[in-house]
Amino acid sequence: MSKSAKSATKAKRVGVRAYDSHVFVCSGSVCKKRGAKDVRKALKSEVKEAGLRREVRIDSVGCLGLCKHGPNAIVYPSGTWYLGLKERDVPEVVEGHLLGGEPVARLAADFR
Template identity: 40%
Template sequence: MKFAKHVFVCTNQKEAPKKSCGAEHGAALLDAFKQELTQRGLQKEIRAQRAGCLDACAFGPALVVYPEGTYYGNVQVADVAELVEKHLVNNEVVERLKLDF
């Protein structure tokens, strides 16, 4: 496997009045993840990339981390450093943001 972990950030745009992660700063989240991973020198081990609909826009902005398949919702740019440190580096789920389907 090329990457140890993969973060897919929903950047999907839906027409109003439907809620969409893209309209709720999905692109800013993706940029924040890329910046944080680069600053920590993790960009070759962990990849963050845009995703289409993760079917979690009602809980958005949403993202999913693989290989675990852990979904997170209502993620804010201020949460990125914590998600990187706890989940991506230390394999600890951030319970306050975790989505349970």
């Protein structure tokens, strides 16, 4: 087998852990003005305090397109949207969703 054929069939190994949850916090200008930075900071702090740093990854993303509801965040793998997330809501999201595994119904967006 040629070298290029071998590399084409070989899975790419990268240094990224398989997280249980991945949280994307909007860092678009509107969400930023509405406190997204504080929400992200609180999430990082609560996740660390809960001992979930190896299980939960938190990243910033650009505008999620629902600016008027911001600050917004999405949690995967469930794909749960949290719109208008406040710093004070963060402990409930960490406790209920990231630790407990269930989206926080009171805070999760209902797109029906």
